Amino acid sequence: MSADGRASRPRALIRDEAVSRDRAVSLYSLVVDAAARTPDALAVQDLRGGLGYGALDALADTYLAALRSRGVRPGDRVLVWTDKTTEAVAVAQAVLRSGAIHVPVPRANPRERVARIAADARPALIVTDHDDRVPGAACVPVGDLLREPAYGPAEAHHPVRPADPAYILYTSGSTGTPKGVCLSHGNALAFVDWACRELDLTAADRLANHAAFGFDLSVFDLYGAFRAGASVHLVGETLAQAAGPLVDFLLESRITVWYSVPSALVLMAEYGELLERGPGALRACVFAGEPFPLKRLKELRRAWPGVRMLNWYGPTETNVCTSYEVTAADLARTTAVPIGSPVAGDTVSLEDGEIVVEGPTVMLGYWGGEPRTGPYRTGDLGRYDAAGRLEYRGRADDMAKVRGYRIEPAEVAAVLVAHESVRDAVVLVVGTGLDARLHAFVVPETGPEAAPDTGTRTGPGPERGPALLELRRHCARFLPPYMAVDAVHVVDGFPRTPNGKVDRAGLGGLVARGVRA
Incomplete structure (x- = not known):
């Protein structure tokens, strides 16, 4: 065991092995090369076989x-x-x-949402x-x-060339429709090559793939494994939400490298006895996608002294662009862990408090839009700590993370308005981290509209308009499960700011005052 609590590994030797092969220029060449080296080695395993x-x-x-x-x-x-x-x-x-x-x-995406994606991607x-x-x-x-x-x-x-587009990941869009983030072979490989070196991946590793294939975390799980000639073990969509069976999977599959949103690890710890049962063969635990509640993170760090733990940051548009390793020193911390320092050749800076990224991992652009030029403005707010490491301070706009997924409330609101009994809707994310929930404020078709200068009157309950269950069923036709609304508030209208915009802070105050849902 090294001085910082890590299990001893021949780090320099492994890194030399990882970088000694010719640098790949395409994502598909990773499998081709591994097949030529070790054709019988396990590449990918699902619940039915490998x-x-x-x-x-x-x-x-x-x-x-x-x-x-x-x-x-x-x-x-x-x-x-x-x-x-x-x-x-x-x-x-x-x-x-x-x-x-x-x-x-x-x-899990319903047909109607896939149809909107297809209309944009034109496959x-x-x-x-x-x-x-x-x-x-x-x-x-x-x-x-x-x-x-x-x-x-x-x-x-x-x-293909490194600059050629490889894949499009559709995320929640601010216009009410999904938005396609287009990334190149080179974008992905710049991140994957760095991650393989950082985690000392070898052919002996066994990676878990917890994230959905349409979620950017899966890029590392799949292509990191293929880059190293390791195996990747797929976690089905149902298993991904089951605490006890998920811990069974971790231990029985002898996973050595885990990567997920913090919510999954908290679920496993609270309901699957993750801390009590131990890490098994795990040597590295990586998390990204949302802040990790400090108390839960410290419990995990304390329980797994021999496991490396890393906090990775980066929106879908940039892959991972910063990293911070959580060590025993963080057990004394009273504030959230930083998102760290730039990685994979990226330059990360702050402009008026907003995190801005430029470098080889940054996307080509949004599908159907203009090619990206210059740095990418993330819309995330940050600041530097005393050691010069970047800290995450939240969103500059309305986009938020709920259950580990990026969500644009406008897309959810657009689906709600399509319901026959909803005239208007506003969706807010209330709470932060694991407590974040989607609250929908709906004006029913039969309800009176409040005068612009009188604010909002709330109704006596959901009987005045569509109920939560009805709207959740409606949303399930158009949205993936992680975008389902958690509460519905039926209102006569929306409070407005002096310039006529919806007063979102005022709506949030209604939740704080306990308006019935």
């Missing part, structure tokens, strides 16, 4: 031939709307090998593993791809 690197490579080439026979060409988008399976991983590899752009959409093909279909779009089940006739030599992978 694929070695040789088998994953071959299956990806089979899917590649099928995609080409379906007319997929370089630059096309292929939307993959599936559960988390080994087949979905192989399809993603095939998409990249074709020179097309991978658009992962978790299965040449939608690959599914279920019976749902997007009207007007070319859809094909994964199983049918295996029955496609070969089209040309499967080994003819389309050459």
